[in-house]
Amino acid sequence: MIKPIIVGNWKLNGTQESIKIFLNLLNKFLVNYHEKCTVVISLPILYAYLIRNTLLFDNKNFFLGAQNTDNHNSGSFTGEISPIMLKDLGIKYVIIGHSERRFNHNETNRMIANKFFLLKKENLIPILCIGETKQEKLENNTINICKKQIDSIFDICGIQAFNDSIIAYEPVWAIGSEISATPKEAQFIARFIRQYIVSRTNDRIKNFFIQYGGSVTRKNAKNLIKQKDIDGFLLGRSSLQIEEFTKIIEIIHV
Ligand code: PEP
Numbered sequence: 001m002i003k004p005i006i007v008g009n010w011k012l013n014g015t016q017e018s019i020k021i022f023l024n025l026l027n028k029f030l031v032n033y034h035e036k037c038t039v040v041i042s043l044p045i046l047y048a049y050l051i052r053n054t055l056l057f058d059n060k061n062f063f064l065g066a067q068n069t070d071n072h073n074s075g076s077f078t079g080e081i082s083p084i085m086l087k088d089l090g091i092k093y094v095i096i097g098h099s100e101r102r103f104n105h106n107e108t109n110r111m112i113a114n115k116f117f118l119l120k121k122e123n124l125i126p127i128l129c130i131g132e133t134k135q136e137k138l139e140n141n142t143i144n145i146c147k148k149q150i151d152s153i154f155d156i157c158g159i160q161a162f163n164d165s166i167i168a169y170e171p172v173w174a175i176g177s178e179i180s181a182t183p184k185e186a187q188f189i190a191r192f193i194r195q196y197i198v199s200r201t202n203d204r205i206k207n208f209f210i211q212y213g214g215s216v217t218r219k220n221a222k223n224l225i226k227q228k229d230i231d232g233f234l235l236g237r238s239s240l241q242i243e244e245f246t247k248i249i250e251i252i253h254v
Contacts, residue, residue, distance in 0.1 A: 004225060004252050005038040005166065005209055005232035007065060007127060008239025009095060012044065019047050023054045025242045029249075030059055036253055038232075040065040040093045041239070045081060048089050065093040065127070068101055071114035083115075083122045094119050095234070097129045097149070099172045109152035117157050120165070127166040127234065128153065129213070130193075134173035142171075143192055150193070154200060162197050164207045168234040169193060174214025176236060183223040186212045190229035218247045225252040 014022075023041075030039065041051070042065030051064050070080035086094060096119070097112040112128070119126045130149040132142040146169070153161050169189050174180050181189075190210045198205055212224055213234030224230055232252075238244045 002209075002231055003036065003038055003061075005040065005211065006245075006249055006252070007040040007042060007093065007095070007166075007168075007211065007232070007234045008245060009065075009067060009098070009213075009234060009236050010041065010043045010240060011067065011100070011236065013240055014044060014047060016047065016050065019043060019050050020054075022242050023050060026246070027054055027059075029242075029246045030062060033061070033249060033253075035061065037061060037249055038063070039249065042067045042093070042095055045086075045089070045091075048091065052090065063092045064090055065095065066091050067095050067098070069094050069096065069115050069119065071111050071118065073118060083118045083124055087122045087124055091124065093125045093127055093166070095127045095129065095168075099129060099131065099170065099175060103172075109149055110156070112149075113152045113156035116153050116161065116165075120157060120161070125164060125166060127168050127211070129168045129170045129234070131170040131172055131174075131214070137171065137173060142189060146189060146193060147196065150196060159201055160204070162201060162205060162208050166209045166211060166232075167193055167197075168211040168213045170213035170234060177215055180215040180217075180220050180224070181212065183220075183227050186224055187227035187229055190227065194229050216248065218244060218251060221248045221251045 038061050040063045066086050069083050073082045073084045096115045101107045116126045130146050132145040136145050209231040211232045211234045212230045216233045
């Protein structure tokens with residue numbers, strides 16, 4: 001079994017105080033999980049310095065993540081943060097294409113592919129979120145939507161694009177809801193994603209992971225991680241509570 005990768009996406013949540021408390025507890029917990037799991041916390045980026053101040057920064061299996069990047073490296077782009085800046089901060093993983101960015105900030109597949117390109121150029125690891133809306137699912141369009149979102153990356157970044165990268169399959173209807181995809185549904189799409197990428201990469205893909213995201217909790221984590229093509233999770237709400245987050249890390253090893 002490959003080492004699972006768990007990413008917490010904290011979105012617009014946390015204060016210096018609450019983050020310090022969380023990180024200290026996580027630090028204590030992870031002592032026993034050094035070799036078993038890769039853990040990434042994508043916190044609001046201005047708080048990144050808090051991680052530098054904890055022992056977590058020395059843990060080989062713990063990484064700092066970002067929730068987004070701009071699709072330029074520098075210039076007149078007020079309010080943005082670039083891949084080069086993220087790298088400079090010690091960040092390794094960067095979420096792009098989250099449905100909240102696609103819908104709330106009108107991000108297109110092309111813009112996301114440009115971000116992917118720049119992240120790879122800086123040797124950062126993109127976590128590309130893909131997935132269908134409820135309507136698209138009802139119209140049996142899941143595969144088409146995922147394929148389009150993947151194709152836009154191949155178009156801009158070439159056939160080796162997905163080496164050293166992660167795709168998070170996140171059905172939009174499952175995010176922030178009470179309904180997760182079933183293990184069977186998640187596996188079906190994860191398998192499609194893997195086969196499609198392997199076929200387009202001429203079988204030479206390396207260090208490529210597929211996560212599932214969307215209402216993962218301690219209740220469904222075990223059955224989801226058992227699926228052959230699911231290598232880890234992208235967690236929203238469950239990453240905000242230390243008990244739930246660490247419980248999920250425990251569960252995936254049983
Ligand atoms: C997410 O926003 O990426 C997510 C998976 O959220 P949640 O776990 O809360 O559904």
